[in-house]
Amino acid sequence: MKRYFLKKRTDIERVLVRIKDRNFDFINLNIGANSIAIILILLSLVLMAYNFDALNLDYLKSLSGALGFFLGFFALILGWVFLKYWKLDRKSSYIFHLTRPENIPREANIFFTANNLTFATSYLSKVEASELPLFLRRLLSVSIFFLLALVTLDNRGFDEVTELPESLAQSSDDFCPEKLELLEETEPKEGCALILKAFELGYAKNLGECEPNKVEVDKLEVCTDRRIDEPYFHYFSRKITNFVEMSVAFFSGNDVKNIRKKFDTQLEQLEPLKDYQVYAISAAPRASHHIWTNLPYPEPDLYHKFAEILLPSRCIEQFQNQTNTITVEDADERKYSQQMQHAYGQLLFNPNVNITAGFCKEYTIHWNAAEDACDQLATNPITFLTTEKVYQEVNLVMKRHDLAKIILALDDKLKEFETPESELDTTNEGIDSKLLNEQKKNEKGPITKSKIAKSEQQLRDKEEIVSFQCFVNKANGKSTTKKKNVVIQGTQFEVPTRYVTFMDSSEDSQIAMYKQVSRLMEDKFRYTQYNSQSELSVNRDPEATASENDFLAQPNYLMSRLEVLKNIDVFLGNEWVLKRDDLLEVYPYHVHLKNYVEKFRTEYEKEHGRL
Structure with missing residues (x-):
């Protein structure tokens, strides 16, 4: 046994020496083209399926049972036909060689020779080629068509395919009616059930206003479906003619010009459109609101820092499951921090009250901040925000705001091309409709800003989606608010600092915290007996x-x-x-x-x- 391992070790060392000296004369590969073709096709389909996310386990679970049966049946039948038709179950006619030059057959076509190694291909040579086992070739052929069907068919596509024969089969409803008769409503008018019942029982002589509406013959539209005695070829030619006439009218009219104008307009704003999609897909922040306070972390410092790194979205669950009140210890130094966090969550994010005021990941409380944090912000805003690691987010939100203005202006411009010029006539009907539209616009009242702006007038200003506040707990003194103005990228922000004192307050600390936090975030808010x-x-x-x-x-x-x-x-x-x-x-x-x-x-x- 020892002698055997010593011999193997010597052989391995000899191979390594040859590789080091770039001597590959020990390589002698002769592989059939059938096996290589199956492997290459399978690998390409695996990559395609992976690229289309068709190998995702959740996607595979979502496939219907009928589609799963079809995939297997399709793969078995087409895989067998593919194997037999291309003769992949037989010995390969073409053989690929990768060996020394003296081992290459004379009739072979040589591609290249390097380092005493030649790559060539031969046709019907006498060299014994290596092939995949037959059962493996059959399995791979079935796998090829299974992947092909998996990539090209989903539940919706399979339903469309199965319903295609029904849609192609022309029913009697597709024919024009033989006679044009008065058509009555099949459903009674609303609130007429008792009158109809009384009329059926003979208690009412007529239906009055509950009489079903009738459609007059001269007001019926021209039927363009197939006539009962119309040959199918004539019906087909009539449809083709109508299609050609409509196409000519479309391309000769203003529709194509408007489409071209819309495309050129969008092409001019290609970069903003790309950035808009990138921001939407990457879930970039749509607001950035910050509060700096000298209160300590509501949790232990180490736990809070780890939670920020490992659980960046914990605020969603935290504020969603908030209770109405919290219990704190009077001797706890984090008492006011816990009450502030609770009041902050209730005022903005508690979904049990009403629609939340924002998304919690776009709101940040910076604990353990200096008392003069807002003074530092006013002195050098860019340096302060960069030090606090929030300038990148603020800058991104402001960029997204500028981009939103461009996109909304682009939408307004594209709407100008939606109505063809041919429809903008000066007929009485057109003038009346214009006056009616103007009247409706005037009745809408003032434009209000919404969470999702549909026009540039509804878009919030930068100072509404970005805010900075400071909340400072002082040992003594009265609660006051001081404001300073900060200019960032040409936009002026009002930065309030709320100085509060809880030590000598006669109010309940939790109620006082609600009042102070709400006063900080919205100075105009007043809660009186009248509301x-x-x-x-x-x-x-x-x-x-x-x-x-x-x-x-x-x-x-x-x-x-x-x-x-x-x-x-x-x-x-x-x-x-x-x-x-x-x-x-x-x-x-x-x-x-x-x-x-x-x-x-x-x-x-x-x-x-x-x-």
Whole structure:
């Protein structure tokens, strides 16, 4: 055994030495053309199927059972015919040689010779060629047609093929009717069922307004289908003639000119159109909103940094499953951070309230920021944003805004070519329709900006899709807002800094956080008793009335307090309710929270949003 391995080792070393010296005289390959052809065809179809994503497991699972049976049946039949017709199951007539020159047959055609190695092909030579086993050639032939059918047919295409005979078979409905008779409605008019029933039973002499409409013969359109006694060739020639006449009218009219103009216009904006598709496919951000705060991370620092890297989309699930309230420890240094994150998510992204105000991945809170972050931003905006690693996103959103203006202007220009000039006549009917359209336009009222702009007037400004704010917690002092202006790429942004103090606040910290965060993001937002869900006559401090105080202090029958509690809005200075655990069991907190968030989003979306 040892001697055997030593001999093998010597042979391998000899081959390696020959390769090193570029001496390939040990190669002696004679392969049949049939085997090579099958392998090359199969490889090309595998690459094609991979390119068309036809080998995806989810796509294969989506194929119907009928299509799967057809693929197998098609592959077996065509694979067998292919193998027999091209005689791939026999010995190859052509043989490819890759060996030393002295081993090449005399009648062979030599392609090249290099390093004592010749590549040639021969026809009906006596050299014994290597072939794939017959069962493998049969299997590969079936696989070739299976892949071919898999690439060219999907569920929709298979349904079209199976329904083709029915569409080609002409039914009696395709013929013109023999006689033109008065046609009645098959369905009764709306609200006439009882009158029709009474008429059938004899309780009504006539149907009155429920009489089915009738179509007069002279108003019927000319039937262009096949006549009952019309020869098929005559019908076919008539269809061809009509098609030619319509084609001549089309190409001689203004339609072709308009198509050419549209194509030339799009060709001039080829680069913006390409970038537009790239941004759409790559899911580029459509907004960029940032808040810098000196509050610490709401989670441990290490966990937060790992989550940003490994779970970039966690905000979607996080804000979607938010509860109405959160519980925090008074001694926890991250208390205000957790409350701010909760209020931020409720105000913007909670889907249970209403349509979200934006996409959470386009909104960022920068924790542990310096107190003078907005001052640094105002001093040198590009340097600050680059240091914070947000300038690339801001720049991309602003570029996408410029691109959106170009695309919308292009759409408006293309609409000019949609109506042919031949239809723009000066007839009375045309003038009346124009006046009617102008009247409808005037009745639409002012143009409002929407989330998906369909015109340049509806497109949001850059300062509406990009925003910068600062939220600073101070040890003492009053809550104030200071604003500065920042110019980036020729666009002026208003940057507010909200200074807040929670230490000495008499309000509940969570309610106070809602008010401060909403004031930061939308300075015009005001929540008063007039847009609250509470009634004006009941929403007051219950301590002002002894009877109400005694009523709320009773330990039993808490559900009886619901009528009073639903009119006490904690967002209007009634935080005392949150300190009563017994009342919180029945207090409808979610009603007032939903109303507060809805009113905030209504005001916020007027001047903030996304492309």
